[in-house]
Amino acid sequence: MPATHHSVCPLDCPDRCSLEVTTENGRVAAITGSRVNPLTGGFICAKVRDFPRRVYGKDRLLHPMRRAGAKGAGRFERISWDEAAGTIAATFRAILETHGGEAILPFYYGGSNGLLTQGTTDERLFRSIGASRLARTVCAAPTGAASDALYGKMASVDFPDFARARFIMVWGANPKHSNIHLMPYLKAAREAGGRVALIDPRLTMSRRYVDLHLPVFPGTDGAVALAMIGHLERIGGVDRAFLETHTTGWEKLLERARAWTLERAAAVARVEARDIAAIAEAYAAADPALLRCGWGLERNRNGEAAVAAALALPAIAGKFGKPGGGYALTSSPAYRVDDDRLAGVPEAKTRVINMNRLGRVLLEETTPPVKGLFVYNCNPLVTVPDQNRIRKGLLRDDLFTVVFDQVTTDTALYADILLPATTFLEHTELSTSYGTYGVMLGEPVIPPLGEARPNEEVFGLILDRMGIEDGGARGEALLREALAAIGGALKGGAGAAAATGAARLETLRRDRFLPFDFPGPLPVQFKTAFPRTPERKADLWPAALGEDPYVIRDDPGSERYPLALISPATDRTISSTLGEFNHTDVRIEMHPRDAAARRLADGQPVRAHNDLGEVRVRLRINPEVRPGVVFLPKGIWNRHTQNGSVGTALVPDDVSAVSGGACFNDARVEVGPA
Numbered sequence: 001m002p003a004t005h006h007s008v009c010p011l012d013c014p015d016r017c018s019l020e021v022t023t024e025n026g027r028v029a030a031i032t033g034s035r036v037n038p039l040t041g042g043f044i045c046a047k048v049r050d051f052p053r054r055v056y057g058k059d060r061l062l063h064p065m066r067r068a069g070a071k072g073a074g075r076f077e078r079i080s081w082d083e084a085a086g087t088i089a090a091t092f093r094a095i096l097e098t099h100g101g102e103a104i105l106p107f108y109y110g111g112s113n114g115l116l117t118q119g120t121t122d123e124r125l126f127r128s129i130g131a132s133r134l135a136r137t138v139c140a141a142p143t144g145a146a147s148d149a150l151y152g153k154m155a156s157v158d159f160p161d162f163a164r165a166r167f168i169m170v171w172g173a174n175p176k177h178s179n180i181h182l183m184p185y186l187k188a189a190r191e192a193g194g195r196v197a198l199i200d201p202r203l204t205m206s207r208r209y210v211d212l213h214l215p216v217f218p219g220t221d222g223a224v225a226l227a228m229i230g231h232l233e234r235i236g237g238v239d240r241a242f243l244e245t246h247t248t249g250w251e252k253l254l255e256r257a258r259a260w261t262l263e264r265a266a267a268v269a270r271v272e273a274r275d276i277a278a279i280a281e282a283y284a285a286a287d288p289a290l291l292r293c294g295w296g297l298e299r300n301r302n303g304e305a306a307v308a309a310a311l312a313l314p315a316i317a318g319k320f321g322k323p324g325g326g327y328a329l330t331s332s333p334a335y336r337v338d339d340d341r342l343a344g345v346p347e348a349k350t351r352v353i354n355m356n357r358l359g360r361v362l363l364e365e366t367t368p369p370v371k372g373l374f375v376y377n378c379n380p381l382v383t384v385p386d387q388n389r390i391r392k393g394l395l396r397d398d399l400f401t402v403v404f405d406q407v408t409t410d411t412a413l414y415a416d417i418l419l420p421a422t423t424f425l426e427h428t429e430l431s432t433s434y435g436t437y438g439v440m441l442g443e444p445v446i447p448p449l450g451e452a453r454p455n456e457e458v459f460g461l462i463l464d465r466m467g468i469e470d471g472g473a474r475g476e477a478l479l480r481e482a483l484a485a486i487g488g489a490l491k492g493g494a495g496a497a498a499a500t501g502a503a504r505l506e507t508l509r510r511d512r513f514l515p516f517d518f519p520g521p522l523p524v525q526f527k528t529a530f531p532r533t534p535e536r537k538a539d540l541w542p543a544a545l546g547e548d549p550y551v552i553r554d555d556p557g558s559e560r561y562p563l564a565l566i567s568p569a570t571d572r573t574i575s576s577t578l579g580e581f582n583h584t585d586v587r588i589e590m591h592p593r594d595a596a597a598r599r600l601a602d603g604q605p606v607r608a609h610n611d612l613g614e615v616r617v618r619l620r621i622n623p624e625v626r627p628g629v630v631f632l633p634k635g636i637w638n639r640h641t642q643n644g645s646v647g648t649a650l651v652p653d654d655v656s657a658v659s660g661g662a663c664f665n666d667a668r669v670e671v672g673p674a
């Protein structure tokens with residue numbers, strides 16, 4: 001008999017869909033969208049409809065295993081959980097004795113994880129042994145640094161309010177692929193007469209959605225935004241009353257922006273000055289006007305400056321204070337999760353390692369050296385910059401590597417011990433969101449496959465085997481603790497009731513969705529949602545971004561490597577997740593003019609290369625990628641290219657100035673026939 005169950009998509013996607021899962025004879029038969037999260041509206045992406053292909057696929061990890069061949073060869077033999085945990089505990093103990101805790105590096109990002117599968121027993125283990133700490137910088141670090149510095153963790157405009165905007169700037173975001181539940185509201189805005197500008201090196205949406213397209217060269221957004229601010233001042237589009245009441249540092253920003261004439265910014269961004277002016281003018285004239293800031297503009301050397309300058313626009317132009325005005329970036333500030341409470345033990349002040357420099361950290365001398373690497377909730381061999389350096393590091397004979405995943409990822413092939421994880425259909429997960437507002441709970445709908453186990457249990461097992469008495473909550477008690485660690489004003493359980501999480505859990509089990517209690521139905525910036533700073537003011541010249549927050553560094557291209565390789569999200573994967581089954585024909589995309597200059601034909605096998613590596617795939621000629629830019633999908637697996645290398649093989653491990661963010665789109669390459 002088929003049965004239906006409520007669930008939640010945990011993947012690293014702002015939409016955080018509520019799901020309806022149909023099971024039959026203990027197997028998942030179908031996954032669709034429900035309406036528990038009102039923004040899901042009963043539909044989901046094709047990727048997650050196909051999620052059973054991950055659960056039951058040939059790449060699924062079903063048992064703990066031990067390496068049985070050379071590193072990276074992917075030959076493993078089955079062992080028991082007891083043996084796996086025993087080996088990890090014994091090896092960690094030996095490393096601790098010889099080199100100290102910092103010789104162990106936990107490696108995770110956890111974008112596709114909620115409050116239970118990251119930051120609980122795992123964090124307790126690594127804090128307890130004094131392991132190196134990881135700076136989680138592969139994504140959102142520059143955006144977070146810039147938005148916190150300007151607006152102090154202010155909540156974002158929610159999707160439905162997009163429908164009210166008369167003008168929307170979609171800046172470095174690709175909602176058609178990475179935020180599909182925003183699309184209906186963009187469409188509604190257009191149908192109500194609103195206009196949309198897209199600022200992106202690619203034309204990612206059809207002309208049905210886009211009125212103005214500014215195909216900026218990657219890494220130049222800061223210059224463009226500053227030029228817009230300068231132009232706003234010249235055309236009388238600066239809201240001085242707002243600036244004086246609600247901001248500081250605005251005079252210095254205006255002064256800086258004056259130096260960025262339209263012509264100067266146009267030359268840097270390789271666009272037309274009049275097109276920058278047109279967008280600024282349309283923005284100034286529209287009421288309400290909205291900025292959708294994505295993550296595409298942060299992934300370069302100028303990440304913080306670009307995001308800061310773009311986010312300053314609504315303050316300069318006075319676009320806050322009404323529904324449909326302001327900016328949308330992330331909803332996460334609203335949740336205010338107390339990470340320390342969730343971890344259960346205080347953070348140890350051990351050394352911090354920037355995850356974007358994994359290859360270097362493994363290969364270069366550090367004190368102490370990294371001897372034990374524990375990878376979970378992450379697939380660094382394909383998602384972290386400088387693939388070849390990481391590969392070389394993972395091949396080190398004296399490195400003990402544990403990989404804990406649901407499937408045999410490219411990173412997993414380099415493990416000494418391989419551990420099988422459950423998926424969200426097999427374990428309990430508590431999800432907040434970075435796009436929508438509300439907490440949801442997913443509980444198992446099928447038993448774990450094979451011997452797969454949830455993270456919380458596995459790190460608990462290792463804690464026990466190492467004899468660490470952490471005294472922290474586990475199981476149902478941990479779930480209550482996680483709910484209590486959420487600080488936002490959730491309906492059905494604030495104040496004393498929230499303190500234990502029990503009341504929230506009861507409400508959540510009944511209603512499946514804990515919405516927020518804003519002073520209105522949706523947050524309105526500078527009306528019901530404010531910067532969490534002492535005076536509730538925005539700081540447009542924040543010291544946290546350095547002495548000069550708006551420095552724009554030159555393009556890293558050279559005569560040998562003039563093309564900018566970008567590798568943003570696609571509709572096939574979430575980062576590299578689901579890549580095991582969801583890619584068939586991976587191509588590198590190039591503008592017809594660049595292809596003609598190189599005498600390359602559509603479909604031809606080509607080689608993209610620079611001093612760091614090469615990627616061999618076939619070419620797709622696409623006029624929607626701007627000249628001078630080439631595109632490879634983010635999150636492809638080594639098997640998808642002819643030489644077993646992905647886009648990150650061409651990405652330098654340079655990091656952004658303030659937050660150490662990844663510079664994926666600073667890869668500069670040449671492309672020629674293979």
Ligand SMILES: Nc1nc2c(c(=O)[nH]1)N[C@H]1C(S)=C(S)[C@@H](COP(=O)(O)OP(=O)(O)OC[C@H]3O[C@@H](n4cnc5c(=O)[nH]c(N)nc54)[C@H](O)[C@@H]3O)O[C@H]1N2
Nearest residue numbers: 172173174177178199218219294295296568569573574575
């Ligand atoms: N289907 C799907 N959805 C996803 C993901 C996925 O992999 N697949 N990933 C999730 C994750 S982890 C994240 S962080 C978000 C990211 O979601 P987005 O905010 O959409 O970020 P990106 O996909 O990196 O890039 C967005 C756009 O920026 C453009 N771009 C690249 N460089 C620049 C630049 O320098 N300036 C400007 N203006 N534009 C630039 C790219 O062409 C791309 O169209 O999406 C999430 N949603």
Ligand SMILES: Nc1nc2c(c(=O)[nH]1)N[C@H]1C(S)=C(S)[C@@H](COP(=O)(O)OP(=O)(O)OC[C@H]3O[C@@H](n4cnc5c(=O)[nH]c(N)nc54)[C@H](O)[C@@H]3O)O[C@H]1N2
Nearest residue numbers: 109117139377378379383404405421567575576577647664
């Ligand atoms: N070329 C290029 N690369 C990029 C980017 C880019 O723009 N260009 N952008 C980057 C971005 S935005 C991001 S966020 C990063 C993300 O990079 P990663 O953090 O590596 O994300 P994924 O590739 O999704 O890998 C997550 C892994 O965790 C596993 N996993 C999921 N849930 C669990 C669980 O409960 N337990 C365990 N043990 N494992 C689990 C999944 O199976 C998957 O293999 O990638 C970055 N990589």
Ligand code: SF4
Nearest residue numbers: 009013016017045048
């Ligand atoms: S990946 Fe995004 S769009 Fe797809 S089901 Fe999950 S939350 Fe929804």
Ligand SMILES: [Mo]
Nearest residue numbers: 012111139140
């Ligand atoms: Mo991300």
